[in-house]
Amino acid sequence: MCDSLKFTDRSEAGKIEDTTLFAPKYDANGLIVAVAIDYKTKEPLMLAYMNEESLKMTLEKKEAVYYSRSRQELWHKGATSGHVQKIKEIRTDCDQDALILSVEQLGAGACHTGRESCFYRSVEVEDGKAVTKLAGDVAQTFDPEAVYGMK
Protein backbone atom coordinates (compact mmCIF):
# COMPACT_ATOMS: atom_id res chain seq x y z
CA MET A 1 0.00 0.00 0.00
CA CYS A 2 2.88 2.35 0.68
CA ASP A 3 4.88 2.25 -2.50
CA SER A 4 3.51 5.61 -3.48
CA LEU A 5 4.69 7.53 -0.40
CA LYS A 6 8.16 8.99 -0.86
CA PHE A 7 10.78 9.84 1.73
CA THR A 8 13.95 11.75 0.89
CA ASP A 9 17.31 10.03 0.93
CA ARG A 10 19.58 11.39 3.67
CA SER A 11 22.27 12.22 1.15
CA GLU A 12 19.89 14.49 -0.72
CA ALA A 13 18.26 16.25 2.20
CA GLY A 14 20.76 19.07 2.76
CA LYS A 15 21.36 20.33 6.30
CA ILE A 16 19.18 17.95 8.24
CA GLU A 17 18.30 20.39 11.05
CA ASP A 18 16.94 22.94 8.59
CA THR A 19 15.50 20.96 5.72
CA THR A 20 11.81 20.79 5.02
CA LEU A 21 12.36 17.34 3.52
CA PHE A 22 11.69 14.24 5.58
CA ALA A 23 14.76 12.02 5.54
CA PRO A 24 14.53 9.73 8.58
CA LYS A 25 17.67 8.10 9.90
CA TYR A 26 17.37 4.42 10.77
CA ASP A 27 19.66 2.52 13.11
CA ALA A 28 21.79 -0.48 12.13
CA ASN A 29 18.66 -2.65 12.24
CA GLY A 30 16.69 -0.33 9.96
CA LEU A 31 14.58 1.01 12.83
CA ILE A 32 13.65 4.45 14.16
CA VAL A 33 12.43 5.04 17.69
CA ALA A 34 8.89 6.39 18.21
CA VAL A 35 7.32 7.65 21.42
CA ALA A 36 3.54 7.80 21.61
CA ILE A 37 2.12 10.53 23.82
CA ASP A 38 -1.49 11.43 24.60
CA TYR A 39 -2.43 14.28 22.27
CA LYS A 40 -4.34 16.12 24.99
CA THR A 41 -2.32 15.61 28.17
CA LYS A 42 1.09 14.93 26.51
CA GLU A 43 1.45 12.00 28.93
CA PRO A 44 3.99 9.50 27.51
CA LEU A 45 2.16 6.26 26.69
CA MET A 46 4.75 3.91 25.19
CA LEU A 47 8.01 3.73 23.28
CA ALA A 48 8.50 1.41 20.34
CA TYR A 49 10.22 1.17 16.98
CA MET A 50 9.27 1.50 13.32
CA ASN A 51 10.89 0.35 10.14
CA GLU A 52 10.36 2.29 6.94
CA GLU A 53 7.37 0.21 5.92
CA SER A 54 5.57 0.64 9.24
CA LEU A 55 6.36 4.36 9.30
CA LYS A 56 4.85 4.79 5.84
CA MET A 57 1.81 2.76 6.91
CA THR A 58 1.46 5.00 9.97
CA LEU A 59 1.49 8.13 7.81
CA GLU A 60 -1.01 6.71 5.35
CA LYS A 61 -3.43 4.98 7.76
CA LYS A 62 -3.13 7.70 10.40
CA GLU A 63 -2.89 4.90 12.97
CA ALA A 64 0.29 3.81 14.73
CA VAL A 65 1.99 0.83 13.09
CA TYR A 66 5.19 -0.27 14.77
CA TYR A 67 7.74 -2.96 14.04
CA SER A 68 7.93 -5.58 16.75
CA ARG A 69 11.57 -6.38 17.45
CA SER A 70 10.68 -9.50 19.42
CA ARG A 71 8.28 -10.92 16.84
CA GLN A 72 10.14 -9.38 13.88
CA GLU A 73 6.97 -8.33 12.16
CA LEU A 74 4.77 -5.32 11.52
CA TRP A 75 2.67 -4.48 14.56
CA HIS A 76 -0.51 -2.52 13.93
CA LYS A 77 -1.14 -1.36 17.47
CA GLY A 78 -4.65 -2.31 18.54
CA ALA A 79 -5.15 -5.05 15.96
CA THR A 80 -5.51 -7.57 18.80
CA SER A 81 -6.74 -5.42 21.66
CA GLY A 82 -8.78 -2.82 19.84
CA HIS A 83 -6.52 -0.23 21.47
CA VAL A 84 -5.74 1.60 18.25
CA GLN A 85 -3.71 4.81 18.36
CA LYS A 86 -5.17 7.46 16.08
CA ILE A 87 -2.43 9.78 14.88
CA LYS A 88 -3.03 13.46 15.55
CA GLU A 89 0.48 14.67 14.75
CA ILE A 90 3.95 13.25 14.15
CA ARG A 91 7.04 15.22 15.07
CA THR A 92 10.65 14.50 14.28
CA ASP A 93 13.73 15.87 15.98
CA CYS A 94 16.68 17.95 14.83
CA ASP A 95 18.60 15.03 13.35
CA GLN A 96 15.49 13.13 12.24
CA ASP A 97 16.33 9.92 14.08
CA ALA A 98 13.42 9.97 16.55
CA LEU A 99 9.67 10.46 16.34
CA ILE A 100 6.99 11.69 18.71
CA LEU A 101 3.49 10.49 17.89
CA SER A 102 0.67 12.55 19.39
CA VAL A 103 -2.16 10.03 19.50
CA GLU A 104 -5.69 9.52 20.57
CA GLN A 105 -5.47 6.23 22.41
CA LEU A 106 -8.65 4.26 21.74
CA GLY A 107 -9.83 1.67 24.24
CA ALA A 108 -8.67 1.44 27.80
CA GLY A 109 -4.94 1.92 27.50
CA ALA A 110 -1.62 1.51 25.71
CA CYS A 111 0.16 -1.03 27.90
CA HIS A 112 -0.11 -4.81 27.68
CA THR A 113 -0.19 -4.88 31.50
CA GLY A 114 -3.63 -3.28 31.46
CA ARG A 115 -2.55 0.27 32.17
CA GLU A 116 -3.07 3.57 30.38
CA SER A 117 0.67 3.99 29.94
CA CYS A 118 3.73 1.72 29.97
CA PHE A 119 5.51 4.29 32.16
CA TYR A 120 3.80 3.35 35.42
CA ARG A 121 6.91 3.03 37.58
CA SER A 122 9.37 5.60 38.81
CA VAL A 123 13.02 4.78 39.44
CA GLU A 124 14.40 5.78 42.81
CA VAL A 125 17.50 5.17 44.90
CA GLU A 126 17.11 3.59 48.32
CA ASP A 127 20.09 2.61 50.44
CA GLY A 128 22.41 2.64 47.45
CA LYS A 129 20.14 0.44 45.34
CA ALA A 130 17.91 1.49 42.45
CA VAL A 131 14.31 0.35 42.83
CA THR A 132 11.03 1.04 41.08
CA LYS A 133 7.81 2.33 42.60
CA LEU A 134 4.32 2.41 41.19
CA ALA A 135 3.51 5.96 40.14
CA GLY A 136 0.15 6.94 41.50
CA ASP A 137 -1.07 8.64 38.36
CA VAL A 138 -1.18 5.68 35.96
CA ALA A 139 -4.38 3.70 36.34
CA GLN A 140 -4.94 -0.02 35.76
CA THR A 141 -7.77 0.35 33.31
CA PHE A 142 -8.34 -3.13 31.90
CA ASP A 143 -7.74 -6.80 32.56
CA PRO A 144 -4.89 -7.89 30.27
CA GLU A 145 -5.98 -11.52 30.48
CA ALA A 146 -9.40 -10.63 29.13
CA VAL A 147 -7.99 -8.49 26.32
CA TYR A 148 -4.83 -10.36 25.33
CA GLY A 149 -5.52 -13.79 26.85
CA MET A 150 -2.48 -13.50 29.07
CA LYS A 151 -1.51 -12.50 32.57
Place this chain on the structure above:
Amino acid sequence: MCDSLKFTDRSEAGKIEDTTLFAPKYDANGLIVAVAIDYKTKEPLMLAYMNEESLKMTLEKKEAVYYSRSRQELWHKGATSGHVQKIKEIRTDCDQDALILSVEQLGAGACHTGRESCFYRSVEVEDGKAVTKLAGDVAQTFDPEAVYGMK
Protein backbone atom coordinates in the same frame (compact mmCIF):
# COMPACT_ATOMS: atom_id res chain seq x y z
CA MET B 1 31.67 7.95 41.58
CA CYS B 2 28.97 5.41 40.85
CA ASP B 3 30.44 2.16 42.03
CA SER B 4 28.22 2.26 45.08
CA LEU B 5 24.88 2.40 43.25
CA LYS B 6 23.48 -1.05 42.53
CA PHE B 7 21.15 -2.17 39.76
CA THR B 8 19.59 -5.63 39.69
CA ASP B 9 20.67 -8.17 37.09
CA ARG B 10 17.86 -8.99 34.65
CA SER B 11 18.14 -12.69 35.49
CA GLU B 12 17.42 -11.97 39.13
CA ALA B 13 14.61 -9.47 38.76
CA GLY B 14 11.64 -11.86 38.45
CA LYS B 15 8.69 -10.86 36.27
CA ILE B 16 9.97 -7.62 34.84
CA GLU B 17 6.56 -5.95 34.50
CA ASP B 18 5.79 -6.44 38.19
CA THR B 19 9.11 -6.26 39.99
CA THR B 20 10.02 -3.40 42.28
CA LEU B 21 13.64 -4.01 41.37
CA PHE B 22 15.32 -1.86 38.73
CA ALA B 23 16.89 -4.08 36.10
CA PRO B 24 17.31 -1.98 32.95
CA LYS B 25 17.69 -3.71 29.61
CA TYR B 26 20.40 -2.36 27.34
CA ASP B 27 20.59 -2.83 23.60
CA ALA B 28 23.40 -4.58 21.72
CA ASN B 29 25.54 -1.45 22.18
CA GLY B 30 24.95 -1.30 25.93
CA LEU B 31 22.57 1.65 25.64
CA ILE B 32 19.07 2.46 26.86
CA VAL B 33 16.88 5.13 25.28
CA ALA B 34 15.88 8.15 27.37
CA VAL B 35 13.33 10.85 26.54
CA ALA B 36 13.52 14.13 28.42
CA ILE B 37 10.22 15.92 28.93
CA ASP B 38 9.44 19.20 30.67
CA TYR B 39 8.34 18.35 34.20
CA LYS B 40 5.59 20.98 34.16
CA THR B 41 4.18 20.91 30.63
CA LYS B 42 5.22 17.31 29.72
CA GLU B 43 6.44 18.71 26.38
CA PRO B 44 9.01 16.32 24.86
CA LEU B 45 12.40 18.07 24.77
CA MET B 46 14.87 15.56 23.35
CA LEU B 47 15.64 11.88 22.94
CA ALA B 48 19.07 10.44 23.65
CA TYR B 49 20.80 7.36 25.01
CA MET B 50 22.50 6.33 28.24
CA ASN B 51 24.93 3.59 29.09
CA GLU B 52 24.96 2.12 32.59
CA GLU B 53 27.59 4.55 33.82
CA SER B 54 25.73 7.63 32.60
CA LEU B 55 22.44 6.30 34.00
CA LYS B 56 24.01 5.83 37.42
CA MET B 57 25.53 9.30 37.23
CA THR B 58 22.10 10.70 36.32
CA LEU B 59 20.53 9.05 39.37
CA GLU B 60 23.29 10.23 41.68
CA LYS B 61 23.80 13.79 40.38
CA LYS B 62 20.08 14.33 39.69
CA GLU B 63 21.13 15.89 36.39
CA ALA B 64 20.81 14.24 32.98
CA VAL B 65 23.99 12.54 31.81
CA TYR B 66 23.71 10.84 28.44
CA TYR B 67 26.09 8.80 26.34
CA SER B 68 26.93 10.46 23.04
CA ARG B 69 26.85 7.84 20.29
CA SER B 70 28.60 10.15 17.82
CA ARG B 71 31.38 11.17 20.19
CA GLN B 72 31.39 7.85 22.06
CA GLU B 73 31.73 9.51 25.42
CA LEU B 74 29.72 10.54 28.48
CA TRP B 75 27.69 13.66 27.82
CA HIS B 76 26.71 15.70 30.84
CA LYS B 77 23.98 17.77 29.23
CA GLY B 78 24.62 21.45 29.81
CA ALA B 79 28.34 21.11 30.54
CA THR B 80 29.07 23.27 27.49
CA SER B 81 25.92 25.33 27.15
CA GLY B 82 24.85 25.70 30.77
CA HIS B 83 21.57 24.09 29.72
CA VAL B 84 21.56 21.51 32.50
CA GLN B 85 18.55 19.25 32.95
CA LYS B 86 17.62 18.90 36.61
CA ILE B 87 15.95 15.55 37.19
CA LYS B 88 12.55 15.72 38.83
CA GLU B 89 11.53 12.12 38.19
CA ILE B 90 12.65 9.13 36.14
CA ARG B 91 10.15 6.58 34.87
CA THR B 92 10.78 3.24 33.25
CA ASP B 93 8.39 1.20 31.14
CA CYS B 94 6.88 -2.26 31.46
CA ASP B 95 9.91 -4.09 30.11
CA GLN B 96 12.44 -1.63 31.54
CA ASP B 97 14.15 -0.86 28.24
CA ALA B 98 13.17 2.81 28.01
CA LEU B 99 13.27 5.83 30.30
CA ILE B 100 11.31 9.06 30.59
CA LEU B 101 13.14 11.86 32.39
CA SER B 102 10.94 14.61 33.79
CA VAL B 103 13.33 17.53 33.92
CA GLU B 104 13.61 21.17 34.73
CA GLN B 105 15.45 22.50 31.69
CA LEU B 106 17.82 25.24 32.84
CA GLY B 107 18.89 27.93 30.40
CA ALA B 108 17.14 28.71 27.19
CA GLY B 109 16.47 25.30 25.71
CA ALA B 110 17.35 21.68 25.08
CA CYS B 111 18.21 21.71 21.38
CA HIS B 112 21.57 22.53 19.83
CA THR B 113 19.70 24.48 17.13
CA GLY B 114 18.73 27.10 19.72
CA ARG B 115 15.22 25.87 20.40
CA GLU B 116 13.38 24.83 23.53
CA SER B 117 12.83 21.34 22.15
CA CYS B 118 14.40 19.18 19.46
CA PHE B 119 10.91 18.26 18.25
CA TYR B 120 10.23 21.49 16.37
CA ARG B 121 9.06 19.95 13.08
CA SER B 122 5.97 17.98 12.22
CA VAL B 123 5.93 15.34 9.51
CA GLU B 124 3.20 15.64 6.91
CA VAL B 125 2.31 14.14 3.57
CA GLU B 126 1.96 16.44 0.57
CA ASP B 127 1.39 15.12 -2.93
CA GLY B 128 2.63 11.66 -1.99
CA LYS B 129 5.82 12.96 -0.42
CA ALA B 130 6.66 13.24 3.28
CA VAL B 131 7.82 16.71 4.28
CA THR B 132 8.50 18.53 7.54
CA LYS B 133 7.00 21.78 8.74
CA LEU B 134 8.02 24.06 11.57
CA ALA B 135 5.62 23.59 14.46
CA GLY B 136 4.46 26.94 15.71
CA ASP B 137 4.76 26.12 19.39
CA VAL B 138 8.53 25.58 19.68
CA ALA B 139 10.37 28.84 20.06
CA GLN B 140 13.89 29.72 18.93
CA THR B 141 15.16 30.87 22.31
CA PHE B 142 18.89 31.30 21.88
CA ASP B 143 21.62 31.77 19.29
CA PRO B 144 23.39 28.43 18.93
CA GLU B 145 26.49 30.10 17.56
CA ALA B 146 26.83 32.22 20.68
CA VAL B 147 26.29 29.25 23.01
CA TYR B 148 28.03 26.41 21.17
CA GLY B 149 30.24 28.35 18.78
CA MET B 150 28.50 26.84 15.78
CA LYS B 151 25.70 27.52 13.36
